[in-house]
Amino acid sequence: MDSMEALRSWRNAIVQLQIERQYHGGCRIGSLASELSESDQAARTELAAGFMQWEHSIHNGLRAMYDRGELRSDADPDDLALALLTALQGGLVLTQVRRETSPLEVGLDALHISVRSSFDVDHIL
Numbered sequence: 001m002d003s004m005e006a007l008r009s010w011r012n013a014i015v016q017l018q019i020e021r022q023y024h025g026g027c028r029i030g031s032l033a034s035e036l037s038e039s040d041q042a043a044r045t046e047l048a049a050g051f052m053q054w055e056h057s058i059h060n061g062l063r064a065m066y067d068r069g070e071l072r073s074d075a076d077p078d079d080l081a082l083a084l085l086t087a088l089q090g091g092l093v094l095t096q097v098r099r100e101t102s103p104l105e106v107g108l109d110a111l112h113i114s115v116r117s118s119f120d121v122d123h124i125l
Contacts, residue, residue: 001061004116011108014088015101026096029054030089055085062115075118080111087111 001007025031029050036043059081066077091104 001058002064003061004112004119006061007112007115011105011112014108015105018092018095018101018104023095023099023101026092027089030092051085055081058084071115071118080115080118083114084108084111 001010029047032043033047033051037047038044059077062071062077062080062084065071066075071077087107087110088104091107094103094107095101
């Protein structure tokens with residue numbers, strides 16, 4: 001996920017997966033976190049580590065864009081990665097509940113716009 005095209009492809013794949021699953025299941029890690037975080041400290045720790053690994057993977061792609069000078073110097077790959085993971089998780093929950101992908105699409109598209117607005121216009125030109 002180290003380019004706008006790759007982010008868009010990832011977004012489309014996630015949306016398509018939810019359609020194929022008929023909006024069931026949401027996110028397995030998110031579902032486990034919801035069920036176990038308050039009652040099982042060891043499970044909560046493992047789930048937090050899983051989310052951190054996922055966030056780190058997103059961050060690596062965004063950081064690659066930043067390091068290539070594609071993102072503005074004031075863009076924060078850490079914040080963008082956390083926001084993207086947050087939009088994904090919230091979108092998956094609402095997609096599961098509403099049985100439609102628009103919450104997921106809107107959340108991910110909003111973050112796509114945010115990342116795109118962080119692009120360094122001078123680098124592109």
